Amino acid sequence: MTIAPSPVGCPPVACTDCHLRATQRFAPVSEGELAYIEQFRSEILAMPAGATIIPEYKLSTRLFTLYSGWAFRYKSLSDGRRQILNFLAPGDLIGLQEEFADGVTPGVEALTEVNLCVFPRDNLWPLFREYPSLGYDITWLAAREEHWVDDHLVTAGRRNAEERVAMLLMHLYRRGERAGMVQEGSIDFPFTQQHIADALGLSLVHTNKTLRRLRTLGLHRLENGRLWLLDPKALERVADYYERPQRRLPLI
Amino acid sequence: MTIAPSPVGCPPVACTDCHLRATQRFAPVSEGELAYIEQFRSEILAMPAGATIIPEYKLSTRLFTLYSGWAFRYKSLSDGRRQILNFLAPGDLIGLQEEFADGVTPGVEALTEVNLCVFPRDNLWPLFREYPSLGYDITWLAAREEHWVDDHLVTAGRRNAEERVAMLLMHLYRRGERAGMVQEGSIDFPFTQQHIADALGLSLVHTNKTLRRLRTLGLHRLENGRLWLLDPKALERVADYYERPQRRLPLI
DNA sequence: CGGTAGATTGAGAGTCCTCAAGCTCTGTGG
């Protein structure tokens, strides 16, 4: 099975040519805002799958916008146990918390090959001052991310294994869908079972067995790195998790 | 044992007389900012323990700053299972996420009697526009809250019962400490074991047994609604959780 | 003095974990 690659590759030199914004999936910006974003951006960066975008514990001096690919935020305990906090899809802002953190900060890792727009963090306050609307947008993105983490906390804290897996499959599919990744009724699914286990607070083995159970029930199909939701209603019911349509998010 | 009540009671009429700000535990503000905050505020509100500050699922039209007392954010599943997302202490901003949420929003409940400063949410964008520095502060508070939720997700996802309980005792003590609640080496501890269980993703019974185990080990004392950390180092070691000193937060 | 909220304890069951081994697929090098 051959599937065309994601429509967006490397970020263009000018934000006015941004392929991501051209998809119309993000809230519109004024010319002035767009120009400000462009001069705010300092670099364009490509990283391979598995690369560390922000090392754990270490304060980064940069903010990023994920332009293409998947990434994830995580924290580890000292004996190596790892918890994935949330997944990052194109358009997501990376590294904002670090600006305000005093202690241990989460790490961010590229899950697939990624392209990133880089912003110097020192210019965050000037951005608020000179373009309050962009500051407001950044707060919006921060609130949205916390919303995802809230949901994952409910999952890790209160759902059983079957419910957790169903929840995450729904969640990732919907996120992929909003990012325009659906092709032939499925999305590219680069997540390993280890990623899923780390995100859900389950062991790898139990994650595997739970996935099989759901597959046997006919709720989803996971093959050749692609995910189909065969019975979204049933998945929603199992997970007790219903994603609502949402406004177009801002894109910085 | 009688302990003097919290030094701050009901919020004063004028923000210039704010007892919370007078503690010097918050970042300084300019006169202009303070005046803007004061005119932003629409009400003062007192609620009894157990009151619903923001109902789950329902969009509130108001923002709050917790002036005194404890509260918590939570989400429930449809069968009643409840997960506490984080606890709120004096100075915390409440209801920001709702501004940006499209779907299901968490509820907020008063854990003790609380006093609140109320702000109309419609004026949030004007605040960003007219006082970008306050907008920046609000983003800071949002990032700080996400930081707590991140930590709790690691706890629920990857720590065992003993580690979880140790982590939460540390966390709540430190928060109380920063809020100036320490008296005679202990803080007022209004949390029930049900609250702890709901925050940690444990059952009530297992929470009880785990608390007893830690108490038997001499790590803490919990009596008459007060909490002592008898061996903070050991608690940190058990929990693999080390809270760092932090900058003074902004207060809106 | 009964009623209620919260804390405590014991017992048995079940979910989930760890250990261990084998499998599939892909890329590499002889």
Add this chain to the structure above:
DNA sequence: CCACAGAGCTTGAGGACTCTCAATCTACCG
């Protein structure tokens, strides 16, 4: 062209951790 190694997936078995059920106890209140 095939052996080999590595990453990821799969499966079984036994045990540990945590849950549910049920009962008791204490403190506080009307």
